[in-house]
Amino acid sequence: MFFREWSANAFKALTFGLGRRLALVFGLLLSSFVATAILTNLHLQLELIERRLDNRIEHLGKLLFDVTASYLYELRLSDLELIYEDLQRQPDIDYVYVVDQDSMKLASGSIEVGETFLHILEDALADEVTKTGEHLRESDENTEHIGLPVKLGTEFLGTVRFGIALDSYHQDLRSVWIRNLVAGMAFVVVGVFLSILVARRLTRSLDDFIAMTDRASHGELDQSIELQTNDELEHLASSFNTMLEGLRRSMSEIQQLAYQDKLTSLPNRAWFQEFLKRTIADAVRSGESVALVFLDLDRFKHVNDTLGHHVGDQLLAAFARRLQACIRQSDAVAVMRSPSDPEITHEEGPRSAVARLGGDEFTIVLSHLSKSEDVAIVAERIVASLVEPFDLGGEVFLASTSIGIAMFPADGDTPEELLKHADAAMYQAKQAGRNTYCFFDANIAQIAIRRVTLEREIRRAIEEEEFKLYLQPQFSVVPCHVVGAEALIRWQHPVEGLLTPDRFMDVAGEAKLMSKIGRVMVRAALRAAVDWPLVCNRPLRLAVNISVEELEAEDFSDWILEQIRETGFDPHAFEIEVTEGTAMLDSDSVETQVKALRAAGVRFAVDDFGVGYSNLARLKRLAFQTLKIDQSLMHGVGFDRDTEILVASILSMAGSLDLDVVAEGIETEEQLAFLQRNGCSYAQGYFLSRPMPQEAFPDWVRSVDAAAFEASTAPAAS
Numbered sequence: 219m220f221f222r223e224w225s226a227n228a229f230k231a232l233t234f235g236l237g238r239r240l241a242l243v244f245g246l247l248l249s250s251f252v253a254t255a256i257l258t259n260l261h262l263q264l265e266l267i268e269r270r271l272d273n274r275i276e277h278l279g280k281l282l283f284d285v286t287a288s289y290l291y292e293l294r295l296s297d298l299e300l301i302y303e304d305l306q307r308q309p310d311i312d313y314v315y316v317v318d319q320d321s322m323k324l325a326s327g328s329i330e331v332g333e334t335f336l337h338i339l340e341d342a343l344a345d346e347v348t349k350t351g352e353h354l355r356e357s358d359e360n361t362e363h364i365g366l367p368v369k370l371g372t373e374f375l376g377t378v379r380f381g382i383a384l385d386s387y388h389q390d391l392r393s394v395w396i397r398n399l400v401a402g403m404a405f406v407v408v409g410v411f412l413s414i415l416v417a418r419r420l421t422r423s424l425d426d427f428i429a430m431t432d433r434a435s436h437g438e439l440d441q442s443i444e445l446q447t448n449d450e451l452e453h454l455a456s457s458f459n460t461m462l463e464g465l466r467r468s469m470s471e472i473q474q475l476a477y478q479d480k481l482t483s484l485p486n487r488a489w490f491q492e493f494l495k496r497t498i499a500d501a502v503r504s505g506e507s508v509a510l511v512f513l514d515l516d517r518f519k520h521v522n523d524t525l526g527h528h529v530g531d532q533l534l535a536a537f538a539r540r541l542q543a544c545i546r547q548s549d550a551v552a553v554m555r556s557p558s559d560p561e562i563t564h565e566e567g568p569r570s571a572v573a574r575l576g577g578d579e580f581t582i583v584l585s586h587l588s589k590s591e592d593v594a595i596v597a598e599r600i601v602a603s604l605v606e607p608f609d610l611g612g613e614v615f616l617a618s619t620s621i622g623i624a625m626f627p628a629d630g631d632t633p634e635e636l637l638k639h640a641d642a643a644m645y646q647a648k649q650a651g652r653n654t655y656c657f658f659d660a661n662i663a664q665i666a667i668r669r670v671t672l673e674r675e676i677r678r679a680i681e682e683e684e685f686k687l688y689l690q691p692q693f694s695v696v697p698c699h700v701v702g703a704e705a706l707i708r709w710q711h712p713v714e715g716l717l718t719p720d721r722f723m724d725v726a727g728e729a730k731l732m733s734k735i736g737r738v739m740v741r742a743a744l745r746a747a748v749d750w751p752l753v754c755n756r757p758l759r760l761a762v763n764i765s766v767e768e769l770e771a772e773d774f775s776d777w778i779l780e781q782i783r784e785t786g787f788d789p790h791a792f793e794i795e796v797t798e799g800t801a802m803l804d805s806d807s808v809e810t811q812v813k814a815l816r817a818a819g820v821r822f823a824v825d826d827f828g829v830g831y832s833n834l835a836r837l838k839r840l841a842f843q844t845l846k847i848d849q850s851l852m853h854g855v856g857f858d859r860d861t862e863i864l865v866a867s868i869l870s871m872a873g874s875l876d877l878d879v880v881a882e883g884i885e886t887e888e889q890l891a892f893l894q895r896n897g898c899s900y901a902q903g904y905f906l907s908r909p910m911p912q913e914a915f916p917d918w919v920r921s922v923d924a925a926a927f928e929a930s931t932a933p934a935a936s
Contacts, residue, residue: 247431252405260398267390269488271362274310275382277576279353279366282378286316286325286368290375292716293908295325302327305380312361312381317341319348319374320886344377360384431458479574481531482538490573490581494633497571497585498626508626509593511582512640513541513600516618516652517713518578532610533617534578541580544599545570570596581640597621597655604653618653620644629658673729675711676722680734684710687742687912691919692761692880692902695893699926700919701900702759704795705743706909707735732765737777740764744785744792746912751788753916754923761793763825769796770807775814782818789819795846797825823880827868845872849883849903856888869896 282305289298302314306327315326321344323337347354347365351374354365362382368375477489485493494510501508515521515537521530571583584593600621608615622644630636643658649668650656679685689703709717726732740762747760768774782789794815812822823844847868854861865881872879881893884903893901910918 249405251431253402256398256402256405260394263394263398264391267387267394271382271384271387273488275355275362275364278305278311278380278382279364279378280576282314282380283366283368286378287370287375288715290316290324290368291370292718294716295908298325299327310383310386312383314378314380316368316376316378317344318376321345321348324376341379344379347377348374357384362387482535482574484538484542484580485571485573487573487575490571490575490583491633493571493573494583494636497583498631498633498636501585501626506585507587507628508636509582509584509587510624510626510636510640511584511593511597512622512624512637512644513580513582513619514644515578516620516648521615521617529610529613529615533608533615534574536608536610537617537619538572538574538580540603541572541582541600544603545572545582545596581637593623593625593657594655597623601653601655620647620652621655622647622658623655624658672722672725673731676726676729676731676735679709679711680731680738683738684712685735685738686710686716687739687746688909689746689912689915690902690909691907691915692759692900693906695881695890695898695901698890698906700758700922702761702791702793703747703915704761704902705739705763705912707739727765727767730767732767733771736763736765736768740778741781742912744781744787746915747791748785748787750916750919754919756923757788757791758919759791759793759821760787761795761823763795766796769811772807775811778815778820779818782820790821792819793821793823793844795823795825842877844878844880846880846882852881852883852885852889852903855892856886862892865892866896869893869898873897 285301286298289295289301298316302316302325304327305311306314311327313326313328315328316324317339318324321339321341323339343354343356343363343365347367351367351369353367356363360383362384364380364382366378366380368378477485479486497508500506515533518530518533521533573581573583575581582596584596587593600619604616604618608617622640622642624630624636624640624643626636629639639658643656646659646668647654647656649671651671686708688706688708690706691700692702692704693699694701707719709722711717723732726735743760743762747758750758750760771777778794779789782792816822821844822842823846824842825846826848827845845868847865851861851865851868855865856862869879878899880900880902881889881898882902884890884893884901884905886905889903890901890905907918
């Protein structure tokens with residue numbers, strides 16, 4: 219009862235008289251406007267912080283996908299470890315590692331003692347990514363956990379797991395809340411003070427003032443309050459106009475942060491995506507064409523690696539300025555305001571919008587085109603502009619760009635399709651020699667250009683001795699110890715790094731270069747292996763792959779025997795592997811070569827056995843001593859009963875024919891145990907050892923032998 223009477227009396231005191239009532243109404247309106255403005259500003263700031271976190275995760279995901287896919291495919295795990303370590307040193311990255319489909323850790327950014335190679339993890343998020351093949355996220359109080367599938371085509375390479383520490387994110391949220399709370403309290407104090415002043419003279423022009431403030435509270439900030447009352451109300455209107463201007467400026471700054479690339483001052487990916495979507499929608503209505511131009515700087519990574527990232531940033535900024543200058547020569551330019559309402563500098567002719575997607579990737583959207591030749595003119599202008607070198611703080615640097623062009627609607631009718639096809643066209647330009655442009659074209663002509671370029675590079679690689687010898691250790695199954703190695707080829711490409719055979723051997727075969735490459739590698743393998751008995755303190759055998767082109771050469775057997783004599787290598791420890799299809803060739807020349815080498819003690823093995831058609835009578839006539847079970851058959855061992863029966867049958871047949879068997883692609887302990895149970899002779903695969911440079915092999919063998927000796931002499935646990 220007392221509280222009700224007190225509150226009623228207080229309300230009467232506050233509303234006594236017209237001035238107080240008007241002051242109360244004004245105070246409520248002002249408070250509602252200020253609250254709306256503060257809440258709007260708070261919402262935008264929170265959204266910006268959330269978007270910045272999402273952009274960071276997206277950027278890291280793309281970077282880790284590109285790096286991990288390349289390095290996993292090329293089996294450069296040690297290099298991947300170093301990259302992960304550098305990434306994990308960044309303050310907002312909690313952890314980063316990659317696991318295969320069996321949750322086996324392949325590489326990690328952790329530098330803590332105790333991290334082990336090929337460690338099995340219990341990672342539910344990684345398991346879910348492996349099952350679904352989708353990018354997944356989950357959060358806890360302090361970390362955003364991300365799982366990213368890494369695929370090349372349909373081949374699943376593994377799952378990248380990384381965590382973003384949310385300390386900075388939470389700190390930004392707290393700062394935003396505190397700033398807005400302080401601002402709100404300050405506005406409350408100011409509002410109370412202004413209400414007291416307005417209470418003295420608030421009868422004139424009050425209706426207009428209320429109407430204007432009401433519109434402003436609903437977001438109409440592009441207005442001003444004009445009052446000439448020569449009293450406090452006029453001053454209040456002026457202050458209110460100042461506040462509106464501040465809010466408009468804050469909104470503009472927030473929008474700029476959301477849509478502008480900080481380094482180049484160009485629109486960013488978010489602006490570009492919205493603008494392209496709007497441009498395509500306009501083109502659908504008008505029936506006009508749109509061109510999407512995709513550019514990146516050639517060999518930009520080399521600039522960062524040799525001159526430093528600060529020089530790379532200068533080059534990107536200078537390149538952005540040159541791009542803008544190129545399109546401003548004759549085109550209308552869409553200047554960044556918002557994706558849905560860009561400012562157009564001219565009213566006539568084609569319209570262009572330049573944006574930076576990230577890294578060294580830029581895009582140009584060309585609309586209102588009268589003919590497709592207009593796009594080629596812009597591309598040629600850009601290529602020509604790069605003839606002039608860049609002056610980067612005293613460093614003079616020549617740069618070039620590869621440009622891909624996709625047209626709407628011919629090459630796609632969605633932003634995603636256009637971007638994908640423009641990107642593909644850009645890579646076609648790179649394959650055509652860089653510093654040029656290509657329109658998107660999926661026909662075989664572009665593939666032929668790449669093959670011609672690759673063939674030329676292979677011929678140069680043979681002359682420059684860029685092919686490197688790698689060795690894949692081979693093990694006896696019972697007991698499990700090193701018995702030799704298979705020679706493998708890698709190409710140390712000067713630009714693309716270490717390449718595996720699937721990147722170039724098909725083209726080499728079509729160009730009839732297999733014999734040259736094969737002889738280079740056989741010579742290198744024999745010279746590397748001749749000292750193994752002395753260095754490793756025991757004999758080891760060497761296996762090399764021979765193509766059908768080499769085997770059909772008339773002087774092949776004579777050349778092999780000459781290399782064996784020159785190096786002094788034991789021919790009985792030398793094994794030549796030919797594919798199942800090559801072994802089945804009904805050629806007198808092949809049979810003669812095989813018999814000549816067999817007579818000298820050289821062993822022969824049938825590689826990839828089980829995936830083709832084999833004539834056992836011919837294998838027996840050629841006296842092959844070894845069958846190599848293709849790794850595709852071994853993949854099913856451990857969970858596919860039919861595959862296990864097939865492999866067991868091959869092992870049984872080989873035993874009946876007194877043939878050794880080498881099982882390829884051993885990746886699990888279950889596969890090795892299966893081979894031990896079924897009498898397999900030898901095995902190789904990542905579970906046992908990965909391929910390694912030939913110079914590292916002897917020391918590796920000694921370390922493995924030493925570890926095996928220590929294990930055999932260690933006292934048994936009681």
